Amino acid sequence: MSRVGVLALAAVVAGGTVAQAQTAERGPLSWSFEEGAERQYEYSWGLNVAQSIEGPQAMPLGGLELTVSWIMNQKITGVSAEGVASIEATVTSIKGSQEMKAPMGMPGPPPEEFDSKGKKGGGVLASLGEAVGKTLSFKIDRAGKVTEVSGGAAIQEAIQEAAQANPQMGGGMGGMGGGMGGGMGGPGAMGLGLLLAAFSDTTLESTLDVLNNVLPDSGTAASGESWSREVVERLDMGELKFLAKYKHDGTSDGETKISFRPESDPSFERKESDDPRAAQMRAMLGEQKVTRTDATGVATFGAGELVDSEVKQEIDIEMDLPPMLQMQFGEQAKDMKMGIGYELVLRYAQASGDAAPAAPAADSADF
Secondary structure, eight states, rough: OOOOHHHHHHHHHHHHHHHHHHTTTTTOOOOOOOOOOEEEHHHEEEEEEEEESSSOOOOOEEEEEEEEEEEEEEEEEETTTTTTEEEEEEEEEEEEEEEEGGGOOOOOOOOEEEETGGEOOOOOOOOOOOOEEEOOEEEOTTOOOOEEEEEEEHHHHHHHHHHSSGGGGGOOOOOOOOOOOOOTTHHHHHHHHHHHHGSSSSHHHHHHHHHHOOOOOEEEOTTOOOOEEEEEEESSSSSEEEEEEEEEEEEEETEEEEEEESSOOEEEEEEOOOOOHHHHHHHHHSEEEEEEEEEEEEEEETEEEEEEEEEEEEEEEEOOOOOHHHHHHHGGGGGGGEEEEEEEEEEEOBBBTOOOOOOOOOHHHHH
């Protein structure tokens, strides 16, 4: 064999050896549960709503930014033979904020905030404090799939009762309607009405699942490897569905980075709801057409448990102008549409005391 041939053969053999080594570098990537173990996590839900008029006289109509986050002391109360853990999560502190952005640079109401630690803030959002001391329960398997969430409805009810007893409510919960006109109860009540959606058992089950269910069913993966899973998230507005592609972005200091994006355009379907707030919102907004959806996420996993996870979802909707704006623009209204952009940011992270670690960096989009 010629010298060139020997070198070529050596390269092939060496390449095969490297490939085998890379294959052998698959590591464990699954939850590890121990009955009685406790861990604190912070769950965050942030919604940014922006409204605008689209057409010959395009203009912004303002928007609303809402956030709520709470720290839970999570205890594993049991582990099944199949490796599914039962969790009880008691809320130890909660905070929330809202800021309404008035249309066309007009002055809006002052921002509101509340933090149960030190009783910072007040107003309508102070009713969020009713969540402290209450317990959620759910089950989670070794891949992170979350099921059987309960306890959220009781928190919703307690917050709503406290809010309705607050004189600042001014008549009840509100919704997002015609050009940010402020639904029943004014801007404070309107924001709280939307924040309550974060506590429903259905919403919590789907959001906790999309944040936790990021691991391969096989329980192992190598750097650069990817896997796919259908994601169905049930939001207050409807159902967001897509096939997600997850990727192992490498391990450093015992922690593995995972990122994901949809393999195809997410679909969004409005769903009927028994929640009167959702029904009120549908009646006010009328028929809607979804024009764009997107979702991205990053997570960190290490030592058999999730360190942190963040998911951002965007939904753009187009609809006819509400009656109030049709009257304002007259004949021109037939060529105009109203656009609503929703950005929902979810986060779930280990917390030490009352502080959560920094958000994971979304530094990999190479799929």
